[in-house]
Amino acid sequence: MEDAEIIDLYWARDQRAIDETHGKYGGFLAGIAWNILRSHGDAEECVNDTYLRTWNAIPPARPSAFRAWLGRIVRNLSLDRWKQNRTAKRGGDGMEVLLGELGDCVPTPRGTEKALEDQEIAALISDFLRRLSKEHRAIFLRRYWYGQSVAEIAEALGCGQGKVKSALFRTRKALRTYLEQEEVLL
Structure with missing residues (x-):
């Protein structure tokens, strides 16, 4: 399904929009979240939160670059989760190395x-x-x-x-x- 059709499903408040988004971009979103968090549970939660944010943002938003728009949402959510986890346990991980570089x-x-x-x-x-x-x-x-x-x-x-x-x-x-x-x- 094309991105414009998926966005139309969101505008119509059709639940299939989330399934179509997951089918087309679920792996992409999970990859971004995993690369930041290195935790399957946290990554999955950020991906699910991305679907919720997308559902709440469309309408009124109508992103022209849907994949990049979704990627930005999951990345921001994952970074927020990473900061939250880091504050909670004060441990080092791969994201700390990236930011240090x-x-x-x-x-x-x-x-x-x-x-x-x-x-x-x-x-x-x-x-x-x-x-x-x-x-x-x-x-x-x-x-x-x-x-x-x-x-x-x-x-x-x-x-x-x-x-x-x-x-x-x-x-x-x-x-x-x-x-x-x-x-x-x-």
């Missing part, structure tokens, strides 16, 4: 103007990513958006882990330089 490139939050700064930084990062080669952009997004491991990225792109690691290192370095040139305080 970007720590030198992305400024730390401060003050009341945080939301506006976040939007500006997001726009700068999007501009930076558009300037990358397709391969380097894919590697960066697979690692820092989808939370895939270096091994998973290498396998998916048919290259060695060393190539992925060096591409990530160079891209982080270039991102830091770019943000400094744009006068973003790191």
